[in-house]
Amino acid sequence: MASAASKALLSPTSRSSLLPLSSSSSSSSFSSSSASSVSFDRSRCRSRAPCFGQALRLAVPFRRISSLLDAARVTDLKIKATAAKPTVLVSEKLGDTGLALLREFANVDCSYNLTQEELCAKISLCDALIVRSGTKVTREVFEAARGRLKVVGRAGVGIDNVDLQAATENGCLVVNAPTANTVAAAEHGIALLAAMARNVAQADASLKAGKWQRNKYVGVSLVGKTLAIMGFGKVGSEVARRAKGLGMHVIAHDPYAPADRARAIGVELVSFDEAISTADFISLHMPLTPSTSKIFNDENFTKMKKGVRIINVARGGVIDEDALLRALENGTVAQAALDVFAEEPPSKESKLVQHENVTVTPHLGASTMEAQEGVAIEIAEAVVGALKGELAATAVNAPMVPSEVLSELAPYVVLGEKLGRLAVQLVGGGSGIKGMKVVYTSARSPDDLDTRILRAMVTKGIVEPISSVFVNLVNADYIAKQRGLRISEERVFHDGSPEIPLDSIQVHLANVESKFAGAISDSGEIVVEGRVKDGVPHLILVGSYSVDVSLEGNLILCRQIDQPGMIGRVGNILGGNNVNISFMSVGRTAPGKQAIMAIGVDEEPPKEALRKIGEIPAIEEFVFLKL
Numbered sequence: 001m002a003s004a005a006s007k008a009l010l011s012p013t014s015r016s017s018l019l020p021l022s023s024s025s026s027s028s029s030f031s032s033s034s035a036s037s038v039s040f041d042r043s044r045c046r047s048r049a050p051c052f053g054q055a056l057r058l059a060v061p062f063r064r065i066s067s068l069l070d071a072a073r074v075t076d077l078k079i080k081a082t083a084a085k086p087t088v089l090v091s092e093k094l095g096d097t098g099l100a101l102l103r104e105f106a107n108v109d110c111s112y113n114l115t116q117e118e119l120c121a122k123i124s125l126c127d128a129l130i131v132r133s134g135t136k137v138t139r140e141v142f143e144a145a146r147g148r149l150k151v152v153g154r155a156g157v158g159i160d161n162v163d164l165q166a167a168t169e170n171g172c173l174v175v176n177a178p179t180a181n182t183v184a185a186a187e188h189g190i191a192l193l194a195a196m197a198r199n200v201a202q203a204d205a206s207l208k209a210g211k212w213q214r215n216k217y218v219g220v221s222l223v224g225k226t227l228a229i230m231g232f233g234k235v236g237s238e239v240a241r242r243a244k245g246l247g248m249h250v251i252a253h254d255p256y257a258p259a260d261r262a263r264a265i266g267v268e269l270v271s272f273d274e275a276i277s278t279a280d281f282i283s284l285h286m287p288l289t290p291s292t293s294k295i296f297n298d299e300n301f302t303k304m305k306k307g308v309r310i311i312n313v314a315r316g317g318v319i320d321e322d323a324l325l326r327a328l329e330n331g332t333v334a335q336a337a338l339d340v341f342a343e344e345p346p347s348k349e350s351k352l353v354q355h356e357n358v359t360v361t362p363h364l365g366a367s368t369m370e371a372q373e374g375v376a377i378e379i380a381e382a383v384v385g386a387l388k389g390e391l392a393a394t395a396v397n398a399p400m401v402p403s404e405v406l407s408e409l410a411p412y413v414v415l416g417e418k419l420g421r422l423a424v425q426l427v428g429g430g431s432g433i434k435g436m437k438v439v440y441t442s443a444r445s446p447d448d449l450d451t452r453i454l455r456a457m458v459t460k461g462i463v464e465p466i467s468s469v470f471v472n473l474v475n476a477d478y479i480a481k482q483r484g485l486r487i488s489e490e491r492v493f494h495d496g497s498p499e500i501p502l503d504s505i506q507v508h509l510a511n512v513e514s515k516f517a518g519a520i521s522d523s524g525e526i527v528v529e530g531r532v533k534d535g536v537p538h539l540i541l542v543g544s545y546s547v548d549v550s551l552e553g554n555l556i557l558c559r560q561i562d563q564p565g566m567i568g569r570v571g572n573i574l575g576g577n578n579v580n581i582s583f584m585s586v587g588r589t590a591p592g593k594q595a596i597m598a599i600g601v602d603e604e605p606p607k608e609a610l611r612k613i614g615e616i617p618a619i620e621e622f623v624f625l626k627l
């Protein structure tokens with residue numbers, strides 16, 4: 001089942017995938033009037049007999065998890081098998097091995113140096129786009145894709161050139177290649193540190209210009225000097241490791257870095273002010289975000305030791321470049337070594353670039369043969385995997401769930417979506433759905449059950465049948481929120497084996513009328529509950545009636561007075577209309593009282609057959625549902 005869930009959601013022809021998960025809320029509501037169903041309602045009644053409820057209810061704390069979750073509808077797998085090859089646009093140079101991997105699976109269009117207009121013109125023909133830092137993947141690009149673009153692959157770390165919000169809103173997964181260039185960037189940082197301290201670039205240019213300036217290019221030593229690493233992530237910690245080897249005293253500032261990782265390398269984590277005011281060298285390794293933009297500004301340069309030296313292999317935008325120029329001119333900053341710039345390439349007239357105490361490289365941090373091969377392979381695998389609907393462990397705008405969690409939740413993922421799809425088709429009236437609750441019954445401790453993917457799939461199941469927008473797991477939560485669907489979750493403790501992640505999932509839709517009154521529970525909500533049996537999702541509760549049918553194909557629910565011969569009569573009508581019955585189940589409150597008959601059918605019965613079923617006197621209401 002693992003592969004069933006881990007495949008298909010991003011397949012080019014399928015509508016499914018991954019989601020950024022947080023509860024949605026809003027005051028408006030959304031209507032379910034377009035849900036596909038045919039119903040006949042003689043009386044809107046509410047039955048009694050609750051079939052659950054004695055168990056302990058717990059709030060679900062969400063666990064922080066670290067790799068990507070993908071999930072699927074089994075049917076999508078079938079679609080994928082016959083799908084045409086997807087198209088991948090590669091807009092910047094990518095290593096050969098990565099290209100070869102892509103070509104095995106997709107049509108690959110390598111079009112470099114596209115203008116924004118050219119990119120927008122091409123993108124609606126592409127299922128995936130692979131970029132480095134030179135392509136701006138803006139909202140305009142996502143909108144121009146008109147729903148076809150499923151994945152953007154960033155062949156590198158920084159995703160500041162990709163509009164993640166627009167990607168999410170358009171249901172496009174963004175993946176990056178976060179590890180393959182770490183060492184290259186760290187090595188480049190060390191290269192710039194040493195080159196700057198010993199004036200290598202300046203001396204080289206001078207000698208090539210025919211000069212022999214030994215006194216001019218006396219450098220400074222590194223050993224014993226304090227290096228402040230700003231941003232103690234992958235690159236920062238590798239720079240720290242290497243700088244320790246050069247005999248430097250290394251401190252770091254990173255509000256989010258684990259202290260034990262720093263301790264293990266022999267690095268002290270300090271405050272921002274302490275780092276910049278005590279360091280002889282400052283090396284920047286934080287991402288460019290709204291809070292780090294121009295963080296190195298006039299105010300902070302004045303806090304630095306006079307004669308400090310700065311290295312930036314992170315992003316140009318973290319430095320206010322005008323302020324740096326002023327600091328260089330007034331001597332606060334003795335030297336700077338810059339691989340990255342606020343605008344790339346920087347203007348030829350840039351005084352910063354031309355400054356004699358500034359060493360520059362044209363964004364070469366990741367540019368080693370090894371790193372580029374590694375990045376190309378990493379991103380090609382991630383993009384192909386995402387297009388196949390497999391795990392995308394490096395997704396940046398979707399929840400990350402370890403593959404082992406995914407594989408055990410796989411059948412429940414399918415169940416969640418089917419229950420959502422079923423519940424929404426039971427909605428009647430025009431008031432719209434405002435609240436959805438998902439109740440998980442499990443023997444696991446709340447910490448041991450990550451429900452985000454399940455909630456996402458229920459949401460998808462509810463939203464998709466009533467929405468013309470493309471819904472997948474990347475954007476389902478966002479779309480639900482836009483439509484005013486409030487989502488809550490509950491945990492019910494089940495006294496069973498914790499080896500089994502879930503006993504059942506219930507979906508409640510609150511404040512709604514139902515076109516099938518039997519689906520309304522005592523609490524006044526539409527309730528459906530399902531369970532996975534032998535890997536297959538089953539419906540076990542409708543409203544307050546227990547049933548037991550596998551959730552496959554289509555379903556007819558009939559509420560009737562329990563009496564002999566009902567199954568035969570309905571069966572005859574369907575059989576007479578060439579409709580194959582795959583299963584039947586009757587749930588009743590008591591012999592001779594109200595009952596619900598659930599009938600699985602392979603095809604949609606003709607209207608005439610449904611009308612005849614509705615005319616059976618004992619049948620009080622029925623509804624036809626597509627699963």
Ligand SMILES: NC(=O)c1ccc[n+]([C@@H]2O[C@H](COP(=O)([O-])OP(=O)(O)OC[C@H]3O[C@@H](n4cnc5c(N)ncnc54)[C@H](O)[C@@H]3O)[C@@H](O)[C@H]2O)c1
Pocket residue numbers: 157158159178181182185230231232233234235236253254255256257285286287288291292313314315339340363364365366367
């Ligand atoms: N020049 C290049 O070619 C090149 C190559 C690789 C990476 N990079 C860039 O280097 C940067 C770091 O890459 P990485 O792979 O180490 O990323 P990373 O995510 O592993 O590390 C970034 C670290 O910065 C920290 N951080 C976030 N906000 C901070 C703040 N306000 N103050 C201090 N620390 C903060 C984070 O907690 C994290 O630990 C990124 O911007 C990336 O794009 C550039």
Ligand SMILES: O=C(O)[C@H](O)COP(=O)(O)O
Pocket residue numbers: 132133134155156157158159181363365366367
């Ligand atoms: O963030 C990164 O991975 C680096 O800045 C490398 O960017 P590049 O792929 O454009 O060289």
